[in-house]
């Protein structure tokens with residue numbers, strides 16, 4: 001389905017990013033595994049992808065730093081010659097109630113989740129314009145649609161990502177670059193494992209499908225948005241949340 005294409009997946013060494021990288025690889029894409037933390041974990045993902053019979057390279061880069069992002073895209077093009085798919089997945093949370101949230105906690109979350117998506121999109125757009133083709137898929141969050149107490153920074157960032165998705169979709173449509181977002185609900189990863197059992201129980205009561213999502217639930221939708229089957233969809237945000245927000 002994605003034979004011979006190159007995908008850059010940010011924050012791909014674990015969780016949803018790892019599942020997306022593996023899903024795109026299973027469908028034939030060569031993968032740039034971007035990571036910022038553990039090199040060993042990124043190397044493991046590279047190994048898993050190579051076992052699927054496609055190419056993979058790990059590249060360390062901080063998505064919130066413009067120079068770092070430019071180097072990431074430059075190296076990706078050097079490795080594989082094109083960037084056909086960008087998945088802006090890297091993200092962090094620093095939860096706190098509004099009155100307790102420090103300026104630094106607000107800034108860091110905006111920088112990684114929102115500014116990181118902007119910087120990667122900008123850096124990759126130049127190459128995709130030359131190619132006259134590309135797919136950009138942003139990982140937002142359902143809370144960017146619904147709001148969530150204790151996450152003013154994260155919700156603002158993810159709502160921003162949804163707005164950025166619509167605007168870049170409009171700006172880049174004439175160049176045959178399609179931009180969409182996915183908005184996961186509660187997906188079982190390191191990010192949600194930080195929640196107490198009590199918090200997880202009460203969250204489950206909000207999910208009509210009565211289970212937490214799996215990283216693979218998100219990855220399959222990203223693969224669809226990257227594929228030819230989605231060639232008339234742009235500027236959309238697809239909820240992957242077990243029916244939480246309708």
Ligand code: NAD
Pocket residue numbers: 010011012013014015016017034035036037038061062063064088089090091092112116139140141142183184185186187188189190191192
């Ligand atoms: P995770 O913490 O397991 O993975 C996040 C990844 O991003 C990590 O690999 C981390 O190293 C990387 N990262 C963080 N800051 C970075 C930076 N500055 N530069 C490059 N990489 C960086 O979390 P996850 O649950 O897999 O989350 C993946 C994405 O999905 C995030 O954007 C998150 O906001 C979003 N999301 C997650 C859930 C959920 O329930 N888990 C729900 C909605 C949205």
